[in-house]
Amino acid sequence: MKKIFFAAMILLLVAFTACARDGSDDDLTTVRVSEVMRSVFYAPQYAAIELGFFEDEGIRIDLITSDGADRVMTALLTGAADIGFSGPEATIYVFNEGRADHAVVFAQVTKRDGSFLIAREPMPDFTWEDLRGRHVLPGRRGGMPFMALEYVVRESGLEPGRDVDFDTSVAFAAMVGAFLGGDADFVTAFEPIASTIELEGRGYVVASVGEASGEIPYTAYYALGSFIEANPEIIQGFTNAIARGQAWVQENPPEVIAEVIAPFFPDADPAILTSSIARYLEFDAYSSNPIMTEDSFNRLQTVMESAGELTRRAPFEALVNNAFAERAARQARSGHR
DSSP states (O other): OHHHHHHHHHHHHHHHHHHHHOSOOTTOEEEEEEESOOOGGGHHHHHHHHTTHHHHTTEEEEEEEOSSHHHHHHHHHTTSOSEEEEOTHHHHHHHHTTOSSOEEEEEEEEOSOOOEEEESSOOTTOOGGGGTTOEEEOOSTTSHHHHHHHHHHHHTTOOBTTTBEEOOOSOGGGHHHHHHTTOOSEEEEOTTHHHHHHHTTSOEEEEEHHHHHOOOOOEEEEEEHHHHHHOHHHHHHHHHHHHHHHHHHHHSOHHHHHHHHGGGOTTSOHHHHHHHHHHHHHTTOBOSSSOOOHHHHHHHHHHHHHTTOOSSOOOHHHHBOOHHHHHHHHHHHHTOO
């Protein structure tokens, strides 16, 4: 009965979306978005695209996967993208370099690290002390996956480079392949890759980095200040769509979410998509609205300082514009666009 109910819900969603998209899209404005990677960690974004929330706002999304926050920011600064989607640490780096037309955050999507620590053998009683003397592939130095893991390890009383071998010689996109090929004792990975590795019996999730690190404004949308100033209607419409996607993910079960975002993961097992989303929902990874708080922004900078990647703090008011998110959150709560 439960499967029949979910199937009926999905059919209704598909029918509704098809009706919403019926007709000409000649009036849609194309917005180029560079995402840091493809992961169910970003389910609200894919739901908003697939359910037509952006089209409701007159926007067509051209989505580019850039594999790294540094590459996302490069795409933005070179004009290859209109909006960047990655860890907001990238905006702090650019601001501190003194760029006048710097990137400004206007919407937050996730509030915890979405990566999982994977070991070669099951470790049901894992503690972070188990990393002592071990070889770990943690991600690119200065990136959020690296800094969040480093923060957790330090808070657990270990010092990366002394007590734990943090190997940053492997590119972010190549880490899992290197681990599966025999390199390192541990690697971090996002969903659905982490669950796929487990299903294949080639590794075992032993810890959630996000659960251990606490709330951090982990992934957000940003654009150049000049673009926001010149296109406030686009930024508002974009944020409205994301807020609806966030609300929709909060209101629906993993089975339904997985079915809707499945086109973005054509090679993924539906059961893995469902369990991956359930895992993120379980430890409250998704932001319920696109507003970034000053407290969380300051905590991000604390994590960056702990990693030795920040010598000067950036002002919240210069790098975060919550006006669009606050308006979108009010509309999402009231059920109006």
